[in-house]
Amino acid sequence: MSSKVSEQAVEVLEVTREIEIAATIDIVWETLLENMGPLNESPEKELHNLTLEAWPGGRWYRDLGNNIGHWWGAVQSIKPPVLLEMHGPMFMSAPAVNHVIFRLKEDKGLTRIEFSHRALGLIPHHLLDGKDVNKGWDNFFVNVREGVDERLKAK
Amino acid sequence: MTTKTQQDVQILEIAKEIEIAASIDIVYESLLEQLGPLSETPDGEPLLMTLEEWPGGLLYRDLGGNAGWCWGHVQVIEPPARLEIWGSHFMSYPAVAHFQYLLSERDGLTVLKFNYRVIGMIEEADRVNVGRCEFMQRVRKMAESRSGRK
Numbered sequence: 001m002s003s004k005v006s007e008q009a010v011e012v013l014e015v016t017r018e019i020e021i022a023a024t025i026d027i028v029w030e031t032l033l034e035n036m037g038p039l040n041e042s043p044e045k046e047l048h049n050l051t052l053e054a055w056p057g058g059r060w061y062r063d064l065g066n067n068i069g070h071w072w073g074a075v076q077s078i079k080p081p082v083l084l085e086m087h088g089p090m091f092m093s094a095p096a097v098n099h100v101i102f103r104l105k106e107d108k109g110l111t112r113i114e115f116s117h118r119a120l121g122l123i124p125h126h127l128l129d130g131k132d133v134n135k136g137w138d139n140f141f142v143n144v145r146e147g148v149d150e151r152l153k154a155k
Numbered sequence: 156m157t158t159k160t161q162q163d164v165q166i167l168e169i170a171k172e173i174e175i176a177a178s179i180d181i182v183y184e185s186l187l188e189q190l191g192p193l194s195e196t197p198d199g200e201p202l203l204m205t206l207e208e209w210p211g212g213l214l215y216r217d218l219g220g221n222a223g224w225c226w227g228h229v230q231v232i233e234p235p236a237r238l239e240i241w242g243s244h245f246m247s248y249p250a251v252a253h254f255q256y257l258l259s260e261r262d263g264l265t266v267l268k269f270n271y272r273v274i275g276m277i278e279e280a281d282r283v284n285v286g287r288c289e290f291m292q293r294v295r296k297m298a299e300s301r302s303g304r305k
Contacts, residue, residue, distance in 0.1 A: 001171040005282045007163045010274065059211035069210035070231045071241075089230050089241040095253040095274045121251060121274050122166065 011096075013119040015133055018112065019141055023148045025106035028113065029081030031147040032102060035140060036060070036084070039147065043139040054078060060086055073098065096121030115141075165277040171269045175295045177302035179258050182265040183235030185298040186256060189290060190214065190240075193297075197289055208232060214240055227252065250275025267294065 021028050037052040051063045056078060062070040073088020082104050090098040096119050103114040117137065127133055175182050191206035204226075205217045212229040227242020236258050244252040250273055257268040269291060 001169065003169045004167075005277070006166050006168075008166060010164050061210040063210065064233075067209040068233055071211035071228055074211070074228075088228075089253070093231065093239055093253065093255060095241075095251045095272045097251055122253075122272060 010120055011123045011128060013117075013123050013128065013130055013133065015117040015130060015137055017115040017137065017141060019115065019144075021111050021113070021145060021148050022109065023111055023152060024109060025081045025104050025111045027148055027151050028104060028111040028144070031144050031151060032084070032104075032113070035144050035147060036086075039143065041139070041143070043135045054080075060088070073100075090119070092119065092121075092124055092127065094122045094124050096123050113141075113144075164274055165282070167271075167273040167277055167282055169269070169271040171291055173267050173291050173295055174261075174264045175267055175298050176264055176304040177298035179235045179260050179265045181302050182258055182267060182294065182298045183238075185294050185301065186238065186258075186267070189294050189297065190238075193293075195293075214242070227254075231255075244273070246273070246275070246277070246281060248276050248278060250277055265298070267291065 033052060033054060037050050038047075040048045040050040042048065049063050049069075050060065050072070052058065052060050053075065056075055058075040058078075060072045060075065062072065064070075070091070071088065072090045073086045076085040076087040076099070078084055084102045086098070086100040088098060089096060090100075092098065098117065098119040100117045101115065105112050105114075115137070117133065177185075187206060187208065191204050194202040194204040196202060203216050203218060203223075205213070205215055207213050207229065210229055210232060212232075214226045214229065216224040216226065218224075224245065225242065226244050227240045229238070230241040230253070231237055231239035238254075238256045240252075240254040242252060243250065244254075246252065252271070252273040255268075255270040257270075259266050259268075
C-alpha cells in the first residue's frame with residue numbers, strides 16, 4: 001500500500017461562452033435541457049445516454065441501463081427558463097468539483113446564454129489544457145443552435 | 156465577518172492493490188457488502204452504511220428516523236469491474252474525496268485495485284486515520300471464505 005500526504009496549489013479549469021440565439025427564451029431553454037439530457041453527445045457524435053432530472057437535487061447521469069452508469073452531478077439550481085446550475089464530479093474520475101451554469105436572458109426575440117464551466121481539484125492531466133472540454137462544449141452549443149433552428153422550422 | 160485567504164490545500168493519496176483467490180463476481184459482491192451493511196470501524200463497530208447501487212446513489216450512515224451522515228454519491232458503477240464514489244466521506248470540513256475500486260481477473264485470481272484521493276482542508280487526525288483502513292483485507296477474507304478457495 002502506498003499512502004502520502006502533500007500540499008500543493010489547487011488546479012483550476014475554466015470554460016466560458018456567451019451565445020446569442022435568434023429565438024425566444026422558452027424555445028432555447030427547452031432545447032438546452034434536451035441537449036443536457038437525451039441528445040447530449042461527444043464531439044465524435046456518440047450519444048452519452050445522459051438523463052437530467054430537472055428538479056433541485058436531481059441527478060445528471062449517463063444511464064447505461066440496469067443501474068449501470070456514470071453520475072455527473074446534481075442540479076444545484078433550476079429556474080426555468082432563466083437559470084440552470086450543475087454541481088458534481090462530471091466526467092472526472094478524481095477529487096475535483098465542477099460547476100456549470102447557464103444564465104438565459106431574452107431581449108426582443110433574441111436569447112443570450114451566459115455560460116461557464118469551472119472545475120477545481122485534482123483535475124486529470126489529460127483535461128488540464130482545456131482542449132477536450134472546449135471541444136465538448138463547442139459541439140454542445142452547435143447542437144443547441146441546430147436544435148433551436150429545427151424547432152423554429154417545425155412551427 | 157468574512158475572511159478571505161489563499162493557501163495551498165492538502166492532498167491525501169492512498170493506492171493499494173491486492174490479489175484475491177475468488178472470482179470477480181464474488182469479490183465485487185463482497186466489496187458492495189463491505190461498503191454497505193457490513194461496513195465497520197477498525198475496532199469492529201458497525202457503521203450502519205447503506206450503498207444505493209445506481210448512478211448517483213447515496214453512500215450514507217443510516218441511523219434511522221432520517222438521522223445520519225451522507226458520505227458521498229455513486230459516481231461510476233459498472234459491475235463487476237468498476238465502482239467509484241465521490242463526496243465528502245466522513246470529513247466535516249471543505250474537502251472532496253474520490254474512491255475508485257477497479258477489479259480484473261488474472262491467472263484465476265481477482266486483482267482489486269483501490270485508489271483513494273482527497274483534496275481540501277484535511278484535518279491532521281484524518282491524514283493518519285484514513286491510511287489505517289483494514290477494509291481491503293476484510294473484502295479479501297469474505298470473498299475467499301465465500302469461494303471456499305482458502
